[in-house]
Amino acid sequence: MDAGVIDIAPWRLLLALVFTLVAGGCSLALKLGLGRDILIGTVRTFAQLFLMGWVLGIVFAVDSPWLVMGLFLIMAAAAAQTARGRVKESAVAFAWPMYLGMTSVYLLVTTMVTGAIVHVQPWWKPQYFLPIGGMVLGNSMNSVAVALDRLFADMRARAAMVEMKLCLGADAAEASDDIVRTAVRAGMIPSINSMMAVGLVSLPGMMTGQILGGSDPTQAIHYQIVVMLMIVGATALGSTILTLIIRRRCFGPGDRPLLR
Amino acid sequence: MAASQQSAATPGSALAQPVSKTAAPSGAARADAPHMALRAVRFAYQRPGDPPKVVLADADMAVPRGAFILLTGPSGAGKSTLLRLFCRLEEADAGAVLLSGQPVDELSPAVLRRRVSYLQQTPTVVPGSVRENLLLPFAFKSASGQPRPADAELSARLARLAAGDIPLSQEASTLSVGQRQRLCLARALLTRPEVLLLDEPVSALDAESARAVLDAAESFCLDDGGTVVLVSHAEFTPARVSPVQYALSGGVLTWMQASST
Numbered sequence: 001m002d003a004g005v006i007d008i009a010p011w012r013l014l015l016a017l018v019f020t021l022v023a024g025g026c027s028l029a030l031k032l033g034l035g036r037d038i039l040i041g042t043v044r045t046f047a048q049l050f051l052m053g054w055v056l057g058i059v060f061a062v063d064s065p066w067l068v069m070g071l072f073l074i075m076a077a078a079a080a081q082t083a084r085g086r087v088k089e090s091a092v093a094f095a096w097p098m099y100l101g102m103t104s105v106y107l108l109v110t111t112m113v114t115g116a117i118v119h120v121q122p123w124w125k126p127q128y129f130l131p132i133g134g135m136v137l138g139n140s141m142n143s144v145a146v147a148l149d150r151l152f153a154d155m156r157a158r159a160a161m162v163e164m165k166l167c168l169g170a171d172a173a174e175a176s177d178d179i180v181r182t183a184v185r186a187g188m189i190p191s192i193n194s195m196m197a198v199g200l201v202s203l204p205g206m207m208t209g210q211i212l213g214g215s216d217p218t219q220a221i222h223y224q225i226v227v228m229l230m231i232v233g234a235t236a237l238g239s240t241i242l243t244l245i246i247r248r249r250c251f252g253p254g255d256r257p258l259l260r
Numbered sequence: 261m262a263a264s265q266q267s268a269a270t271p272g273s274a275l276a277q278p279v280s281k282t283a284a285p286s287g288a289a290r291a292d293a294p295h296m297a298l299r300a301v302r303f304a305y306q307r308p309g310d311p312p313k314v315v316l317a318d319a320d321m322a323v324p325r326g327a328f329i330l331l332t333g334p335s336g337a338g339k340s341t342l343l344r345l346f347c348r349l350e351e352a353d354a355g356a357v358l359l360s361g362q363p364v365d366e367l368s369p370a371v372l373r374r375r376v377s378y379l380q381q382t383p384t385v386v387p388g389s390v391r392e393n394l395l396l397p398f399a400f401k402s403a404s405g406q407p408r409p410a411d412a413e414l415s416a417r418l419a420r421l422a423a424g425d426i427p428l429s430q431e432a433s434t435l436s437v438g439q440r441q442r443l444c445l446a447r448a449l450l451t452r453p454e455v456l457l458l459d460e461p462v463s464a465l466d467a468e469s470a471r472a473v474l475d476a477a478e479s480f481c482l483d484d485g486g487t488v489v490l491v492s493h494a495e496f497t498p499a500r501v502s503p504v505q506y507a508l509s510g511g512v513l514t515w516m517q518a519s520s521t
Contacts, residue, residue, distance in 0.1 A: 011464070160382065166369070167347065167377060168377075168400065169373055169375075170397075171401065174399075174400050190500070253351060254351065256369075
C-alpha cells in the first residue's frame with residue numbers, strides 16, 4: 001500500500017493510443033464519420049492535460065491564493081463555454097449570466113468543501129481546491145446544459161400554455177413555473193441517479209485516484225462520499241439558480257414571451 | 261396617417277373613428293379618453309436575412325367603451341398582431357397603445373392583461389378538471405383580493421355559453437375543441453375584464469359552439485358594457501350588436517363603416 005503510484009513511462013503512454021486506434025477502426029468499419037473527432041479529441045486530451053499538469057506544477061510551487069482563484073475562474077469559463085455550446089438557442093442571450101452564475105455557485109460549493117468539510121488550511125490550498133473545484137465544474141456543467149436545453153425547448157413547445165396563463169393575469173414566473181420545475185428536475189436527475197450506482201457499478205475518479213496513489217480505501221471512500229454529495233448540491237444549486245436567472249431572459253419588457 | 265375613412269358612418273352608429281395625431285398622454289387614465297386607442301403605431305416583423313415586413317404603418321384607432329369592433333383582412337395581414345399589441349404580447353416599434361388614455365406600458369402587465377383579456381385562436385387548457393381550469397386565473401398574484409367563484413357561479417357561467425351540461429369535474433383535455441373554446445371564454449369572462457380580444461375564436465368550431473361564443477361576446481358588449489375586438493376571417497353575422505368594421509391590409513388600417521343589423 002505504501003509503494004505509491006507506479007509511473008507510466010512516456011512510451012507506455014503512447015501504447016495507450018491503441019485504444020483510440022480501436023475507436024478509429026470502429027468508425028472506419030461502420031462508416032461512422034467520427035475519425036476526425038477521435039483524432040482531434042485525442043490530440044486535445046494530450047495537449048490540455050499536459051498543459052494543465054504543467055500549470056498545476058507552477059501553481060502548487062507558487063502557492064498563491066490569487067493564482068488559484070485565477071485558474072479556477074479560467075476553468076469556470078471553460079465549463080460555461082462548453083455548457084453554452086451544448087444548448088442550441090440563439091434567440092436568448094444567456095452567456096454572461098451563465099458564466100457569472102456558474103462561477104459564483106461553484107466557487108461557493110468548492111469553498112464549503114475545502115474550508116468546512118475537508119478543513120484544509122488554508123482553504124484555497126491548490127492541491128485540494130483545484131481538483132475539487134474541477135470535479136464540481138465538470139459534473140455540474142452537464143446538468144446546467146441539460147436544464148437550460150430543456151428550459152428553452154419547453155418554452156417553445158409550450159408557448160401557447162405560457163401565453164394563455166399570461167393572458168389570464170399571470171406574471172412571467174407564474175406562467176412558466178411548471179417549465180422551470182421540469183428543467184431543474186431534468187438537470188438534477190443524473191447526479192441523483194449516480195448516487196444510486198456509486199460503489200456498485202462504478203468506483204469514481206477521486207476514490208480510484210486515491211487508491212492508486214496508495215491511500216487506504218476506507219479513507220478514500222470518505223472523500224468520495226463528500227464528492228458525491230457536493231456534486232448533487234452543486235448540480236441542484238447550479239441548475240436552479242441558472243434556470244431561474246435565464247428564465248427571466250426568455251421574456252421581454254411587459255413579460256412578453258420571446259420564444260414561440 | 262393610415263387609418264382612412266372610406267365611407268361616412270351613419271349618425272348614431274359611429275362608435276369608432278380615426279383620431280387626430282396628438283402626443284400620447286402619460287400618467288393616470290383619462291375619463292374622456294377612448295377605451296382603447298392606437299396613436300401612430302408602427303409594427304414590423306424582422307426576420308434575420310429578410311427585409312422587415314410592415315404590418316402596421318402609422319396606424320390610428322380609437323375604440324369607445326362598449327364598442328364592438330370587427331377586424332377583417334387577409335391572412336398574415338397582422339390582425340392578430342394588432343390584438344396582441346393591446347395586451348402587450350407584442351411591443352410597437354413606434355407610437356402609443358393606450359387603455360383609457362394611459363399607455364399600456366405604464367400598467368403592470370398582469371393587471372393590464374386582466375383588464376384586456378385576449379382569447380387565443382386555439383383554446384389552451386391546463387391538465388386537470390374543468391373546475392381547475394376555470395379557477396386557474398384566481399391562483400395568480402394579480403387576483404389577490406378577488407373572491408374565488410363558487411361552483412354555482414362556474415356552472416352558471418358555462419351555462420351562459422350553452423355548456424352547462426359539462427360537469428365541473430370532467431377532465432378538460434377530454435372536451436371537444438368547441439367545448440374547450442367555450443371553457444376558455446368562460447374562464448376569461450370570470451376574471452371580469454373590461455375588454456375582450458377575440459382572435460378568430462370560432463374558426464375551428466362547429467356551428468353550435470360558434471354561435472354560443474359569438475352570443476357570449478355580444479352579450480359581454482351589450483349587457484355588461486364591455487368592449488370587444490373580434491378578428492374574423494369568416495363572415496360574421498351579428499345577432500344583436502352593430503359592429504364597427506376595420507380592415508387591415510398591407511400595413512394599412514382602414515375604418516370601413518359602422519354596419520347596422
